[in-house]
Amino acid sequence: MALLETHHDAAKRIRVDLQLIADMVEPGTRVLDIGCGDGALLDYLVHFKQVDGRGMELSQAGVNACVTHGLSVIQGDADTDLGNYPDDAFDYVILSQTLQATRDPREVIEQMVRVGRAAIVSFPNFGHWAARWHLFWKGRMPETKGMPLKWYNTPNIHFCTIRDFVELCREMGLTIERAISINDRGQAGRVSGLWLANILGEQGMFLLRRR
Amino acid sequence: MATLGNHTAAQGLPMPGKRLDFAADQPLSLDSGLSFGPFSLAYQTYGTLNAERSNAVLICHALTGDHFVAEQHPITGKPGWWTTLVGPGRPIDTERFFVICSNVLGGCLGTTGPGDTNPATGRPYGLGFPVITIGDMVRAQARLIDHLGIDQLFAVVGGSMGAMQVLQWAAAYPERVFAAVPIAGAARHSAQNIAFHEVGRQAIMADPDWRNGDYAAQGVNPSRGLSVARMAAHITYLSEAALHRKFGRNLQDRTAVTYGFDADFQVESYLRHQGSIFVDRFDANSYLYITRAMDYFDLAIQHGGQLANAFRGTRTRFCLVSFTSDWLFPTAESRAVVKALNAAAANVSFVEIESDKGHDAFLLDEPEFFAVMRGFLDGCAEHRGLK
Numbered sequence: 001m002a003l004l005e006t007h008h009d010a011a012k013r014i015r016v017d018l019q020l021i022a023d024m025v026e027p028g029t030r031v032l033d034i035g036c037g038d039g040a041l042l043d044y045l046v047h048f049k050q051v052d053g054r055g056m057e058l059s060q061a062g063v064n065a066c067v068t069h070g071l072s073v074i075q076g077d078a079d080t081d082l083g084n085y086p087d088d089a090f091d092y093v094i095l096s097q098t099l100q101a102t103r104d105p106r107e108v109i110e111q112m113v114r115v116g117r118a119a120i121v122s123f124p125n126f127g128h129w130a131a132r133w134h135l136f137w138k139g140r141m142p143e144t145k146g147m148p149l150k151w152y153n154t155p156n157i158h159f160c161t162i163r164d165f166v167e168l169c170r171e172m173g174l175t176i177e178r179a180i181s182i183n184d185r186g187q188a189g190r191v192s193g194l195w196l197a198n199i200l201g202e203q204g205m206f207l208l209r210r211r
Numbered sequence: 212m213a214t215l216g217n218h219t220a221a222q223g224l225p226m227p228g229k230r231l232d233f234a235a236d237q238p239l240s241l242d243s244g245l246s247f248g249p250f251s252l253a254y255q256t257y258g259t260l261n262a263e264r265s266n267a268v269l270i271c272h273a274l275t276g277d278h279f280v281a282e283q284h285p286i287t288g289k290p291g292w293w294t295t296l297v298g299p300g301r302p303i304d305t306e307r308f309f310v311i312c313s314n315v316l317g318g319c320l321g322t323t324g325p326g327d328t329n330p331a332t333g334r335p336y337g338l339g340f341p342v343i344t345i346g347d348m349v350r351a352q353a354r355l356i357d358h359l360g361i362d363q364l365f366a367v368v369g370g371s372m373g374a375m376q377v378l379q380w381a382a383a384y385p386e387r388v389f390a391a392v393p394i395a396g397a398a399r400h401s402a403q404n405i406a407f408h409e410v411g412r413q414a415i416m417a418d419p420d421w422r423n424g425d426y427a428a429q430g431v432n433p434s435r436g437l438s439v440a441r442m443a444a445h446i447t448y449l450s451e452a453a454l455h456r457k458f459g460r461n462l463q464d465r466t467a468v469t470y471g472f473d474a475d476f477q478v479e480s481y482l483r484h485q486g487s488i489f490v491d492r493f494d495a496n497s498y499l500y501i502t503r504a505m506d507y508f509d510l511a512i513q514h515g516g517q518l519a520n521a522f523r524g525t526r527t528r529f530c531l532v533s534f535t536s537d538w539l540f541p542t543a544e545s546r547a548v549v550k551a552l553n554a555a556a557a558n559v560s561f562v563e564i565e566s567d568k569g570h571d572a573f574l575l576d577e578p579e580f581f582a583v584m585r586g587f588l589d590g591c592a593e594h595r596g597l598k
Contacts, residue, residue, distance in 0.1 A: 052558070060563055067530065067560045068582045070590020074549055074561040081553075089556040 014044050016186040017203055021096060021120050024178065024207050025049055029091035032056065032116065034078045035098035039066035046071065054090075056081065079103045082111035090116040097203075099123045100156040106168065113174060113210040122205040127161030127198040130184065145184065146202050162197055162204040169208060178207040226321055227285050228255045228278060231358055235330070239316075239351055242344040249330065252355050253321020254278050254313035257297065258305035260361070266597055267361045268303055269352065270312040271369030271376035274444075274501055275493055277320040278312040281305065286320075286492045295576055302585040307598075308365065313355055315348045315376075317501050319494035322351075326427055326494045336496075338424035343500060345372070345508045349379045356387070363387050365595060366588060370394040370573035371540060372501070375508045378548065381529070382510055382521040390591040392584070394532040395573040397544035398518055398551070399509040404539060407447050408502040411440030415495045424496050437495040438486030445485045450536035450569035454478060511551075518551035525552075528594070529559040530587040532580060534572040560587060 014022070018041040025031060027049045033042045036055030039062075046053040055073035057063045066073035078095065079102050093116030095108065100123050102108045112119035124146040125131075131142035141151040149156070160168070162181060169176055180188045181201025188205075189197065197204075231252045233239070238248030255278040260267060270280050270293065281297040283290060297303045297310055314322035317340065325340035332339070356364065367380045367388050374396020381391040400408075415421055418436025422429050446454075458478040462468065465475065474480040514520035529552055533545040542563050552559040564580045566572040573580070592598075 054558065060565075063560075064562045064564075064579060064583055067562050068586035070586050070593065072528065072558050072560045072590075074553075074559055075563060081550075084550050084553040086554060086556055 014040050016188075017122055017182055017205065018044070018096065020180060020182065020188055020205055021094060021122065022049065024120055025051060025092055025094075027051070030054075030089070031092045031094065032085075032090045033094045033096070034082070034112075035095060035101075036066060036071075036073060037062050039069060039071045039073060041094070041096065042066065042071050042073070043069060078108050082108065082115055085115040087114055088117055092116055092118050092120055094120045096120075096122050097124065100158050100160070102158065105158050105160075106172070109168070109172065109174075109208070113208060117209065118177070119208045120206070121165075121208065122203055123160065123165065124156075125162045125181070125198065125201045125204050126159040127163060128184075128202050129199045130202070132199070144202075162201055163194055165204055165206065166194060169206070173211055175209045175211055176206055177209055178205075180205040226253070227282075228253055228321060230254070230321060231355055233354065239347065239354070241341055241347045243342055245341045247341055247347075250316070250323040250351070251321070252313050252316075252323075252351060253318075254311060254355055255280065255282070256312075257281050257310040258308055260309040260359070261597075264361050265363070265365060265595060266308050267356075267359070267364050268308045268310050268366045268368060269356065269364050269380070270297065270303075270310060271352075271367065271373035271380075272312060272315065273369070273371040273373050274505065275441075275489070275498075276373070277318065278314045279320075280310065280312045284492075287488070292574060295574070296581065296584065302581045302588065303368065307592075311355070311359065313352055315372075315501065316351045317343045317348070317497055317504065319497040324494065325424070325496035325500055335425075335427040337427065338496070340496070340500060342503055342507075344504050345375045345379050346383065346513070348504065349376050349383060352376070352380075353384060353387070363389055365597065366390040366392060366591065368392040368394070368584075369396070371396060371570065372505050374540070375400075375505065378510055378521075379508075381525065381527050382514070385522075385525045385527055388527045389595055390528045390530070390588070392530045392532065392587065393545070393548065394580075395534055395537050395540045395545075395570055396531075396548075397540050398511060398521075398548050400506050401544070404447075405506045407443065407539075408506055410443050412499050412502060414439040414443065415499060418495075421495065424499075426495070432490070433495045434487075434490040437490045437493065437498060438483075440495075440498060441489040441493075442482040442486040445482060447539045448569060448571045450538065450567055452536060452567040453569050453571075456567070457481075518547070519554035522552055522555040522557050525555060525557050527557070528591050529557060530583070531559065531561045532573070532583065533561075533563045534566045534568070534570070534577075534580075535563060536567045537570045537572060539570040 031051045033055045045051045056076040063075045093112040130144045134142040181197040182203040184202045235249045238246040281291045314320045325336045329336045369377045374393035377393040415436035418433035420431040421433035461477045463480040511518040531545045533542040549561045
């Protein structure tokens with residue numbers, strides 16, 4: 001059990017954006033974390049929010065690490081494997097920093113709000129001032145702390161801005177229950193003024209429900 | 212050879228392990244519609260059942276396995292078939308769990324099978340033994356678990372045909388299975404796998420010593436047929452890469468080919484050896500019946516053609532494991548089960564282990580597999596409140 005305890009100590013100090021997601025989740029609920037990576041968020045939710053947590057992860061190494069730590073995780077792809085789940089199978093479906101790597105982001109969000117009563121989505125904001133600065137002054141695709149890879153080797157194929165995302169939610173008829181922008185110092189603010197949030201937010205984070 | 216295999220048990224010679232007898236008035240209802248009895252279950256246990264009776268792990272063995280999981284085999288003298296996984300301090304830790312394994316119905320190491328005496332005739336059953344299914348094997352095991360006074364098994368674990376039993380357990384007795392670990396298995400036997408089994412059965416039945424299944428009464432044994440069946444099956448347990456690594460085109464104790472049909476190649480010699488040692492420990496009719504049970508297995512068909520229906524409302528925690536080079540029970544088969552479990556919103560983990568050792572990998576030293584098994588069981592024990 002020593003291994004698990006060490007793991008839990010680590011889980012108490014999860015990344016700030018993951019902590020913000022965790023704060024949105026009601027205790028004791030059913031949660032699916034898509035693209036759960038090494039399981040840091042899922043482990044936190046299972047042990048500190050007592051959720052019935054499941055994970056889906058593309059990389060087999062990530063899956064095996066999660067299962068080895070006692071988490072319920074399967075190898076799967078957000079683009080193809082969400083269709084297997086029944087309606088309302090979960091209270092929350094989480095997609096953290098993965099939307100921009102999906103082939104069909106709109107369909108993935110459709111599936112998330114079908115499978116879950118609520119969806120939590122976070123993504124890097126292409127409208128962040130650093131990205132705009134990079135594109136405007138250098139004329140090159142942005143390479144920032146949040147988006148460190150080159151245009152030709154990044155797995156991120158569908159970048160959007162916070163404004164783009166809000167517009168998509170409107171088109172899809174989704175209710176935005178909460179919207180948070182996170183600046184480059186990891187500080188969260190409400191997306192009240194969209195114009196400013198779309199410049200200062202390095203990440204956008206949304207809690208969505210279908211109407 | 213007639214004194215070996217199940218005949219040892221049939222003749223009442225001492226065999227290690229435990230045995231549970233069911234009288235003629237406690238028969239087993241078979242999927243075929245028949246009622247079968249009397250019958251005996253041979254089983255073995257390791258570790259101690261806790262006061263709450265909540266730490267029992269049932270191991271389900273594969274086609275030619277037996278209940279000697281974690282101890283020296285009484286006939287071959289070799290270590291138990293899963294000592295890598297089961298034992299003190301192992302991933303299935305016998306200092307923590309009460310481990311149970313029984314020889315399957317139709318087997319030849321103590322549980323009633325076609326080699327045993329039919330009380331109605333006083334002769335070995337032979338082909339008079341009823342055709343049994345994976346469901347029948349599991350129903351028999353449930354009788355044993357009842358006898359041991361265990362309401363809910365902490366885990367049911369098995370590979371290959373053992374994985375079929377695990378899935379059957381989870382579908383038939385969901386409330387009795389806290390965690391299920393089907394390894395290198397499938398929810399149905401594929402056409403290719405049925406085809407390989409048919410080759411094995413035909414090899415046995417083509418042996419003149421098979422005598423329409425009546426060989427034991429006639430004092431002979433279809434060793435050649437059974438040996439060929441084993442050779443063919445053994446190839447399916449390995450991978451092309453494993454065979455190449457182990458043998459390549461290396462010659463056996465010679466420097467050149469002999470222009471004959473002797474075992475020139477090491478791989479031939481190896482297979483012949485595997486075949487010849489197999490007949491010392493296994494009964495030909497048991498092989499026919501058990502392969503048939505695997506062929507008939509199709510969990511979806513038992514549930515209206517929808518595999519997800521087998522798992523509706525289940526609270527069992529599943530962990531499926533497959534191996535990359537296993538072409539007998541490939542990853543796609545495990546993935547199909549995962550898909551069905553997701554459709555039932557079940558709690559499921561699924562790992563594919565990188566290995567070039569083929570289907571046999573589940574019996575071999577695969578550290579990543581062991582780590583996953585240990586982690587999954589630890590996680591489940593935490594949820595179950597087990598120390």
